Ligand SMILES: Nc1ncnc2c1ncn2[C@@H]1O[C@H](COP(=O)(O)OP(=O)(O)OP(=O)(O)O)[C@@H](O)[C@H]1O
């Protein structure tokens with residue numbers, strides 16, 4: 001879509017990669033390409049919907065536009081209320097501050113009940129321990145089974161809530177408070 005005078009946001013080839021770290025030295029062994037080359041433009045009085053399966057990068061796109069992350073690549077041209085055209089992807093943090101009154105995000109899970117300092121393994125394992133359903137190795141196996149059941153990869157059980165998508169988090173939260181012994 002070509003930009004014109006009515007364009008308020010033009011996103012060009014936006015990329016947001018997250019490093020994957022492993023081992024004792026926490027070396028970068030690869031990248032999660034959460035957003036990989038997204039382009040669109042938005043005109044005044046237009047509503048744009050972005051849809052796609054859980055984990056495809058919708059929220060990350062929003063966060064990258066808002067500069068809650070430093071984008072790995074691409075441009076985010078925004079026309080301010082004052083009429084300036086600025087690239088939010090590279091603008092200085094100080095200049096970004098006043099723009100936060102103009103562009104904002106409504107979060108998907110603002111009342112998230114997940115403890116950000118606990119891994120998913122501990123979050124899902126906690127009720128199992130409290131209710132003496134399982135502990136140790138056995139608990140890990142049950143956590144893995146629960147994760148698989150809701151379509152989460154058990155290999156990610158040592159990750160923290162912020163490393164999952166909103167939809168994935170909803171599924172973690174859905175399992176976490178369960179009182180019944182898992183099947
Ligand atoms: N901080 C992060 N570190 C590592 N990986 C991340 C991070 N944030 C998101 N991801 C990964 O990037 C991908 C995109 O996540 P994102 O939250 O943008 O998905 P989404 O499209 O909003 O999904 P949903 O519909 O479930 O909300 C997912 O695979 C997620 O696991």
Ligand SMILES: [Mg+2]
Nearest residue numbers: 058059166167
């Ligand atoms: Mg999301």
